[in-house]
Amino acid sequence: MTKGTITFTMIKPCAVKDNYIGDILSVIEKAGFKIIALKMLHLSEKKARLFYAEHQGKSFFNELVEFISSGPVVAAILEKENAVQDFRKLIGATDPKEAAEGTIRKMFAKDKGHNAIHGSDSDASAEREARFFFNELEVFL
Ligand code: RTP
Numbered sequence: 562m563t564k565g566t567i568t569f570t571m572i573k574p575c576a577v578k579d580n581y582i583g584d585i586l587s588v589i590e591k592a593g594f595k596i597i598a599l600k601m602l603h604l605s606e607k608k609a610r611l612f613y614a615e616h617q618g619k620s621f622f623n624e625l626v627e628f629i630s631s632g633p634v635v636a637a638i639l640e641k642e643n644a645v646q647d648f649r650k651l652i653g654a655t656d657p658k659e660a661a662e663g664t665i666r667k668m669f670a671k672d673k674g675h676n677a678i679h680g681s682d683s684d685a686s687a688e689r690e691a692r693f694f695f696n697e698l699e700v701f702l
């Protein structure tokens with residue numbers, strides 16, 4: 562059997578508040594992703610700034626950090642062949658108005674700033690983000 566690649570995801574505070582954790586995890590599993598790590602936690606502003614460091618200096622950075630640290634999130638590592646690309650497809654466009662039918666953002670996101678879920682944009686990001694949230698004992702490969 563081919564060992565899958567990994568991606569990292571985070572259900573954002575808006576979707577946690579809206580009680581979509583179960584629905585979203587269900588969509589993810591039904592799409593063929595295996596959840597190999599999972600936790601709920603509340604990021605401090607400082608940690609949120611570190612997590613989204615690549616966006617530092619952009620117009621939406623402060624708003625993004627404030628939102629991500631506004632309440633608990635659900636973090637997970639997912640395994641599948643072609644995980645990063647397939648998961649970006651499953652979550653849909655950043656702005657839910659542009660997201661395709663059947664995507665997680667189309668179904669569960671409010672707007673561009675409150676778009677329900679994060680997905681890594683490359684294998685390198687997936688690795689960095691997975692390590693940011695989970696230690697070795699928390700990952701079930
Ligand atoms: P994410 O990193 O959260 O998975 O989202 P993404 O790749 O689809 O989008 P990215 O460009 O990485 O932006 C990160 C988050 O910042 C917010 N954003 N707001 N107002 C704006 O123009 C704007 N652009 C980006 C979004 O919430 C996006 O998810």
Ligand code: MG
Pocket residue numbers: 680682
């Ligand atoms: Mg991104």
